[in-house]
Amino acid sequence: MNPFYDRSVLAHQGGWDEILLVAGPILVIVFLLWRATKRVKRDARQHQER
DSSP, X not given: OOTXXXXXXXXXXXXXXXXXXXXXXXXXXXXXXXXXXXXXXHHHHXXXXX
């Protein structure tokens, strides 16, 4: 048995861990897009005011 093989990490946990592996990166991308959109709208408003 390989000492670096951890069954607890690879064990199926009822699906919640797979959901986190997919939802985590998606939430990060959504957050970054939201921030970028907010910044672009703010910059556009400031540019129109000039």
